[in-house]
Amino acid sequence: MLAAERQALVLDRLARDGKVVAKEIAAELGLSDDSVRRDLRELAAAGLCQRVYGGALPVSPALAQYAERRLVEPDSKDRVAARAARLIMPGSTVILDGGTTTLAVVQALPSTLTCTIITHSPTIAAALVPHDGVEVFLLGGRLFKHSAVTCGAAAVEAAQAITADLFLLGVTGVHPTAGLTTGDVEEAAMKRALAGRAADTYVLASAEKIGVASPYRVLPFDEIAGLVTDTAADDPTLAGLREAGVSILGIGD
Amino acid sequence: MLAAERQALVLDRLARDGKVVAKEIAAELGLSDDSVRRDLRELAAAGLCQRVYGGALPVSPALAQYAERRLVEPDSKDRVAARAARLIMPGSTVILDGGTTTLAVVQALPSTLTCTIITHSPTIAAALVPHDGVEVFLLGGRLFKHSAVTCGAAAVEAAQAITADLFLLGVTGVHPTAGLTTGDVEEAAMKRALAGRAADTYVLASAEKIGVASPYRVLPFDEIAGLVTDTAADDPTLAGLREAGVSILGIGD
DNA sequence: CCGAGTTATGCATGTTTCTGCACGTTGTAT
DNA sequence: ATACAACGTGCAGAAACATGCATAACTCGG
Structure with a gap:
């Protein structure tokens, strides 16, 4: 221990x-x-x-x-997070989005992991402090109170200075026609900017988000490499993603 | 229980x-x-x-x-923080250093205060989320695990982009000859950079830090506007500061 | 591969803090 | 006015705490 x-x-x-x-x-x-x-x-x-x-x-x-928010779908989120954590290779550079799902990813990280994590969420950054092997880089900018992440022009600009192997993206909706969506326009722009800085983008979406559309579009399906979820891998809603070449990582994978 | x-x-x-x-x-x-x-x-x-x-x-x-009073007996940190909080004028732009003393400042802020707070501490930023009237700007950079603040070249560079009315600086030592000191060379550089971006710099140092010298020099006395402490205002150790034109804010002020 | 130095852990010590009881005081009700 | 309940205070035992030290584990350089 x-x-x-x-x-x-x-x-x-x-x-x-x-x-x-x-x-x-x-x-x-x-x-x-x-x-x-x-x-x-x-x-x-x-x-x-x-x-x-x-x-x-x-x-x-x-x-x-966070106590209340995590009690909503603890198992679902944790399962997705645990699967996503396995995508992080030792020595790689990873961008972690804000949100409760990505926070669960941090908790699921093996404590011996050595890597670099870039984030725009102070909460994620604070949670990573005990992980000695993880180098943390925080993207500055104006703090959005609603989701406690930095957004806006300064944050997007800060993102341009970095490059990563992997981006773990959290969204509030994955919809066949609306694509990947979230609830705030500034957040959507920030997520888009982050996706542009990583070689591969994987979306984290537990079952209750599949088939849901939120107001603001983040990315079309063809710009992401994969989706981590906990629905059955043959969910019909996900057919469009599979056609766009997105690899679906379900429970068993 | x-x-x-x-x-x-x-x-x-x-x-x-x-x-x-x-x-x-x-x-x-x-x-x-x-x-x-x-x-x-x-x-x-x-x-x-x-x-x-x-x-x-x-x-x-x-x-x-009005029931902002703490449950526990306010210790010296809280007294210093409460005094320092009164330096923050409504509508002003303030840089808040990292550390437990400045965190206490956040907790001492009236919940109705409207201002802009710039910080390089994710902890401070997270603590400010409930303050609706406070606009928070977070300075990005590499996260220093020991004190949970961002430091290094990127953070210093980010600091160059901002300007503020006031900087509340936390140090670990205030010494007659060594000046204002802290325990890490990178942190010292960051604090120095922040001091350069504010019109006035006030140092927060509770009694146990007066007369103490840490390894790394932050600033000489003549570059700060004031010192907030909880020792008697006529403490002999502080004579040098008073000569340098630093205003000492003790308990009674 | 080994040894010195560093770090982490557990134990022992003395200190601080909390909790419940006893007792005398104050407030409320009849 | 009297009885009873609630109250505050002082005190003692217990629990939690900080500190110093010894041992074990781990790291780094040879």
Whole structure:
């Protein structure tokens, strides 16, 4: 059990439950209370949690909101995230989109992985702090409060300076005719800019997003390399993607 | 059961039922009446509820906005942060350094404040999400794991694109001869770059940092406008600063 | 492949904080 | 006015905590 693993687990618990009890974590991981307390102290020093008597709380109650959002479709998201995490090759450079699904990807990363991750989400960046082997590059810009990612002209410009092997893209809708869509025009533009900087773009979309169309188009199907989902691979809605040469990574793959 | 959990539950009940009875809560949580009374006392002291004989009532929504006071006894960091928060004028553009002290500044900000905040700390950015009136601009770059801020060439370059009225700078040491110092050479360079982009730089340093020298020099005293601290304003260690024209904001100011 | 240096972990120590009980005081109701 | 419940305070035991130290694991250079 590596220190990075433990700290990632603590942050995960904080996001999920809104609290962490030192003794519980220690018992669960089978190590001493002291080590857990040390971790909590470290995380608190880095400003990633708030230390209280008996355990720790998220740094701001606002972050606890992820607790609710993740409870919506935890299994589905986690399955997709786990599959997507396997696309990240050691030593590669990967762009990670913002959102709860890509956050789940971070939690699913093996703690020993060595790679470079570029992101425009401060939340993703913070979650990667315990992963010692991961070099994190954060794209600056104006922060969009709704989804807590940077967007806008400055962010798009910052994206032009980077190049990556892989882009893991989160969307809110995958629709046969509307294509890949999301709920904000600025976010759509940012996602498009990021897709242009990576050799391959893989879309992450759990089952409830398949067949759904959101207001703003991100990309047409023929500009992505693959789709990671948890529906059956022969879902009829996905026929158009397969025809466009998109590889569908379902549950079994 | 964490103390913070109990108090959150009490606040939850207040919002839902409009009242709490001490005995009921105690029986429900399986602990003594005294502990519940202690919690109610604390919450009342923080202005989050109104204590009545037998239990507690919610404070009126009109008064609730003034209940920004912390539950815990404000430590020296919080005192410094609260003072520094008052330097931020409505409508101004402020650069916020990373670190736990500046994070405390965010928590001390009135929720109604309208301003622009530029930062190189993803943690600060995430903490600002609930502040609707605050426009947040995040400086991109390589993420330094130790302190969870972006540093390096890209971050310094990003900083060149911005201009601000005020820079709230956190350091680990304020020393008569060594000047303002910090523990990492890259961070020092970043702080220096940020100081160059603001009209005024104020240093935040609680008492335990006064007289301390860390390895890397950030700035000489004559390049900062003021120092916010919680020592007595006539501390002899600060004589050099006063001579350099730095205004010292102590406890009483 | 080995050894020195570094880091991480667990244990022991002393300190701080929390909790429940006892007791005297204050407020409310009859 | 009296009885009873709620209250605050002081105190003691218990739990959590920080710190120092010794041991084990890991890293890096030879």
